[in-house]
Amino acid sequence: MTVGQVLAESQVTEVFQELDRDLVGLAPVKTRIRDIAALLVIDRLRLNLGLQAQTPSLHMSFTGNPGTGKTTVAMRMAQILHRLGYVRKGHLVAVTRDDLVGQYIGHTAPKTREVLKKAMGGVLFIDEAYYLYRPENERDYGQESIEILLQVMENQRDDLVVILAGYKDRMDTFFQSNPGMSSRIAHHLDFPDYAPDELLEIGSRMLAGLNYRFGDGAQAAFERYLALRVAQPHFANARSVRNALDRARLRQASRLFAQPDKVLSAEELCTIEAGDILASRVFGQAQVRS
Numbered sequence: 566m567t568v569g570q571v572l573a574e575s576q577v578t579e580v581f582q583e584l585d586r587d588l589v590g591l592a593p594v595k596t597r598i599r600d601i602a603a604l605l606v607i608d609r610l611r612l613n614l615g616l617q618a619q620t621p622s623l624h625m626s627f628t629g630n631p632g633t634g635k636t637t638v639a640m641r642m643a644q645i646l647h648r649l650g651y652v653r654k655g656h657l658v659a660v661t662r663d664d665l666v667g668q669y670i671g672h673t674a675p676k677t678r679e680v681l682k683k684a685m686g687g688v689l690f691i692d693e694a695y696y697l698y699r700p701e702n703e704r705d706y707g708q709e710s711i712e713i714l715l716q717v718m719e720n721q722r723d724d725l726v727v728i729l730a731g732y733k734d735r736m737d738t739f740f741q742s743n744p745g746m747s748s749r750i751a752h753h754l755d756f757p758d759y760a761p762d763e764l765l766e767i768g769s770r771m772l773a774g775l776n777y778r779f780g781d782g783a784q785a786a787f788e789r790y791l792a793l794r795v796a797q798p799h800f801a802n803a804r805s806v807r808n809a810l811d812r813a814r815l816r817q818a819s820r821l822f823a824q825p826d827k828v829l830s831a832e833e834l835c836t837i838e839a840g841d842i843l844a845s846r847v848f849g850q851a852q853v854r855s
Contacts, residue, residue: 566613571606575648584641588634589770590763597754598642605649622751623651623726624718626740628733629756632802635730636690638754643688646726653686653724660689662696665710673706677713685725694729695739711743718749759802764791768806772837777814782839787813793847809845816841 572578581602584595604621611617623646627635640657647655660680667673681689691697697707718727729736729746733755740747759767765788772778779787790809794800817837821829 625728625752627730632804633756639690656687658684673709677710688726690728693731695735780836780838786839786842813841
């Protein structure tokens with residue numbers, strides 16, 4: 566069997582195509598995902614020839630700011646692992662601290678084990694994983710959840726892949742404080758912020774997916790909006806782009822709603838005008854600061 570035959574049989578190439586279609590940019594991340602897939606394909610070929618191959622550790626750490634595609638990549642990773650035979654189901658279970666840690670004695674272990682039960686055969690994605698560890702609170706039960714996770718990550722790594730995600734600096738501190746967890750993470754992927762042109766492309770794709778388009782001057786207005794919004798606090802990359810477009814659609818709807826007697830054309834219903842963007846308070850805040 567050849568590499569090409571394995572790829573064709575598993576249909577992994579389709580997942581790569583979906584990843585490119587769903588996510589703008591992220592070239593280093595996509596390259597690393599392909600490298601991991603290549604390792605799994607070669608391991609499969611080795612096994613077919615009777616060559617000894619220990620199941621590789623596939624637990625991962627995804628670091629980066631909000632809205633950089635970490636959850637989407639985790640979903641595609643689950644599909645790749647399933648299609649190559651490394652997990653039974655290929656589903657993704659996404660959780661946070663609240664899903665794993667209880668508030669009183671005896672509550673954490675059942676919660677953590679229930680989540681692990683749901684995730685078996687697939688991928689467990691723990692967002693903001695560093696909140697599991699709170700050394701400043703001696704009555705915190707996060708450490709109990711970590712110990713259970715460590716045991717399962719080691720003993721059942723052939724049936725579950727764990728992906729820890731969060732801000733890079735906080736994840737680095739978390740791993741320094743939990744060497745057992747750090748030693749079980751084989752792959753560290755850093756998700757960069759999107760460049761301005763990538764954010765604009767993301768916005769255009771989002772609009773197209775909803776059967777909307779930018780009208781005359783609206784794209785230029787949105788470029789100006791992005792340049793201002795990126796410099797403000799709490800910018801969340803693609804998530805903030807989606808929120809901005811949702812508000813623009815709201816303004817468009819209000820504008821059209823104010824014309825009750827007019828027969829609206831399909832073009833009017835699908836067009837975001839420059840004014841729908843420029844009405845954002847982001848422009849007003851910029852003028853105040855200047």
